[in-house]
Amino acid sequence: AMDGYRGFLGLLVSALFVGFLSVIFTLIWVLHYREGLGWDGTGLEFNWHPVLLVTGFIFIHGIAIIVYRLPWTWKCSKLLMKSIHAGLNSVAAILAIIALVAVFDFHNAKNIPNMYSLHSWIGLTAVILYILQLLLGFSIFLLPFAPPSLRAILMPIHVYSGLLIFGTVIAATFMGLTEKLIFSLNNPAYSSFPPEGIFTNTLGLLILVFGALIFWIVTRPQWKRPKEPNS
Ligand code: ASC
Numbered sequence: 001a002m003d004g005y006r007g008f009l010g011l012l013v014s015a016l017f018v019g020f021l022s023v024i025f026t027l028i029w030v031l032h033y034r035e036g037l038g039w040d041g042t043g044l045e046f047n048w049h050p051v052l053l054v055t056g057f058i059f060i061h062g063i064a065i066i067v068y069r070l071p072w073t074w075k076c077s078k079l080l081m082k083s084i085h086a087g088l089n090s091v092a093a094i095l096a097i098i099a100l101v102a103v104f105d106f107h108n109a110k111n112i113p114n115m116y117s118l119h120s121w122i123g124l125t126a127v128i129l130y131i132l133q134l135l136l137g138f139s140i141f142l143l144p145f146a147p148p149s150l151r152a153i154l155m156p157i158h159v160y161s162g163l164l165i166f167g168t169v170i171a172a173t174f175m176g177l178t179e180k181l182i183f184s185l186n187n188p189a190y191s192s193f194p195p196e197g198i199f200t201n202t203l204g205l206l207i208l209v210f211g212a213l214i215f216w217i218v219t220r221p222q223w224k225r226p227k228e229p230n231s
Pocket of ligand 1: 078140141142148151152153155
């Protein structure tokens with residue numbers, strides 16, 4: 001049991017480190033390699049899009065997925081843990097919505113068409129499913145009204161949907177990073193291995209490793225919160 005616990009802690013600290021590093025890399029990308037941050041219809045406003053999404057939709061979302069796995073919370077009430085899970089996901093949803101406002105506002109100010117790319121189709125699908133998942137999770141699992149039989153039917157679907165959405169968000173992020181680099185790296189071009197290209201490719205790899213760690217942690221049966229007799 002002690003070995004399992006140390007294994008868990010090692011992976012948790014690794015996930016927190018890689019996730020935090022992804023957020024730092026995104027900030028360095030927009031502040032150092034790009035124009036910085038602002039809310040004025042220019043590239044500065046666009047830059048909130050990756051910052052808010054990597055912070056909320058990747059990092060906070062990933063932590064929200066594994067909160068029930070933290071062994072020292074197993075003595076906390078289930079309601080408290082559900083509130084933390086829902087709270088983190090709500091913060092991520094709000095950041096995602098602001099990130100979408102930033103990109104639509106930037107497009108409209110610059111007369112760039114909206115919703116033509118595969119990145120935008122997959123990304124908007126993920127945001128819509130995430131908000132539905134949040135509303136459904138809130139009303140079925142957090143509020144005290146749904147009967148245990150309904151919860152038991154919907155729980156595997158909630159777990160499956162949550163992991164599917166997390167994976168979809170990571171896929172959308174890879175497409176967004178790729179298209180931004182192809183759009184904005186000219187002279188020297190992306191294809192000539194400029195520092196910004198190498199740096200942002202590394203950010204993509206960090207996000208992949210973060211996703212891999214979260215997926216591993218959440219799928220270990222021995223790290224699941226022990227089920228209370230009648231919940
Ligand atoms: C809940 C909760 C659980 C599950 C379970 C469904 O809301 O606290 O442990 O749903 O009742 O299998």
